[in-house]
Amino acid sequence: MKTKYLISIDDFCTNHHIDVSFISSLQQTGLIEITTIEESGFIEADQLLLLEKYVRFYYEMDINLEGIETVTYLLQKINSLQHEIGTLNNRLRLYESE
Amino acid sequence: MAFIDYYQILGIDKTATPKVIKDAYRKLARKYHPDLNPNNQDAKANFQQINEANEVLSDPEKRKKYDQYGNDWQHANEFEQQKQQQKQSSRSQSGGGFSGGQNAGDFSDFFESMFGGSAGGRGRQVKYRGEDYTTEIHLQLLEAYKTHKQTLTVNGRDIRITIPAGVENGQIIKIAGHGGAGTNGGPNGDLYITFSVANHSSFKRLDDNLFATIDLDIYTAVLGGEITVDTLEGKVKLKVKPETQNGTKVNLKGKGFPVYKNEGQFGGLQITYAVKVPTNLTDKQKKLFEELRQIKG
Numbered sequence A: 001m002k003t004k005y006l007i008s009i010d011d012f013c014t015n016h017h018i019d020v021s022f023i024s025s026l027q028q029t030g031l032i033e034i035t036t037i038e039e040s041g042f043i044e045a046d047q048l049l050l051l052e053k054y055v056r057f058y059y060e061m062d063i064n065l066e067g068i069e070t071v072t073y074l075l076q077k078i079n080s081l082q083h084e085i086g087t088l089n090n091r092l093r094l095y096e097s098e
Numbered sequence B: 001m002a003f004i005d006y007y008q009i010l011g012i013d014k015t016a017t018p019k020v021i022k023d024a025y026r027k028l029a030r031k032y033h034p035d036l037n038p039n040n041q042d043a044k045a046n047f048q049q050i051n052e053a054n055e056v057l058s059d060p061e062k063r064k065k066y067d068q069y070g071n072d073w074q075h076a077n078e079f080e081q082q083k084q085q086q087k088q089s090s091r092s093q094s095g096g097g098f099s100g101g102q103n104a105g106d107f108s109d110f111f112e113s114m115f116g117g118s119a120g121g122r123g124r125q126v127k128y129r130g131e132d133y134t135t136e137i138h139l140q141l142l143e144a145y146k147t148h149k150q151t152l153t154v155n156g157r158d159i160r161i162t163i164p165a166g167v168e169n170g171q172i173i174k175i176a177g178h179g180g181a182g183t184n185g186g187p188n189g190d191l192y193i194t195f196s197v198a199n200h201s202s203f204k205r206l207d208d209n210l211f212a213t214i215d216l217d218i219y220t221a222v223l224g225g226e227i228t229v230d231t232l233e234g235k236v237k238l239k240v241k242p243e244t245q246n247g248t249k250v251n252l253k254g255k256g257f258p259v260y261k262n263e264g265q266f267g268g269l270q271i272t273y274a275v276k277v278p279t280n281l282t283d284k285q286k287k288l289f290e291e292l293r294q295i296k297g
Helices: A007-014 A019-029 A046-058 A065-096 B006-010 B018-032 B041-056 B060-088 B108-116 B140-145 B218-223 B285-293
Strands: A006-008 A035-036 A039-044 B133-140 B148-154 B157-163 B173-177 B191-198 B204-206 B209-217 B224-233 B234-240 B249-252 B269-276
Touching: A006 A007, A007 A046, A007 B191, A035 B224, A039 A046, A039 B006, A039 B108, A046 A065, A046 B133, A046 B148, A065 B204, B006 B018, B006 B157, B018 B041, B018 B133, B041 B060, B041 B108, B041 B140, B133 B218, B140 B191, B204 B218, B209 B218, B209 B224, B218 B269, B234 B249
Parallel strands: B133 B191, B209 B269
Antiparallel strands: A006 A039, A035 A039, B148 B157, B173 B191, B204 B209, B224 B234, B249 B269
């Protein structure tokens, strides 16, 4: 069974000086998943970088939740297109030297 | 080292209020922040300038020092020292100043010269995640065929990484926490490695599959037989069916490239036969071909 590493949302908010309601809003919009254990909220460690990115969007760049949703969707699209370009470049190499 | 006009970078007036500075910074950060511009080095460079301008202008003490010395910034430290000497008799030294920060590399020489390279400064304890580093590893096809270890030197640090077999040309992998050090307890950045896999072999590669063209003499193509072909694992024997046509493709399962991070799994090797018509025929050979033509029915 794979071990899951969890980070307490309260600790995260204290360390980053942010309000817990922000994390709840992210959960409500489906941007992050929260695991509840004995009434305390946790996030999985592999979501930490994502959550920190959302914090930067919201607090440093003043992007609201709707903006974060849009940006996240577009970044995923960029990522998928970059991957597609990579695959197509590799396929092109197959024919270029013929 | 040239003077940097931080007001110009943020596109604001010298009389700008803290709110105007904050708004200008945020507007430009939304345009150039590396989070919003993945793999864009130009945007990253722009963001560093904007960040530096904000670092100075949003900190009242730094802004005061910057405004005070302006173009004479090169003499700022001399003036400061003189001032401190004058004050030494009346009060003890604070021991503060702008001490060298871990993230000094993110700031210009001008900034470091004037402020000592600190990202935090006095009174502000904002946590900054370390810078993400990017690097490139060049491999030959055969090197990408086997899992192996390699030592990289990134910003003076040796990092030993395992490169799994089957890595793709252009593939990017992230090594978490091996980027620049965070500031004020912020986390380290990540290291992004882009693989460039050169292929000088006789095989062509697409994903996990390999492709090769094999010359087949006309006699084996017509009558069938056994040939030996090269694979990345060595030579294998292959039966050729009689009356094999030019361009016939044969798939050898499991003789292709390893599937990335799926140990023991391999793609296929597709062989295309290129039937070669003999040249420089002897008289006897020509005669025999002529006979064949006569009886071809």
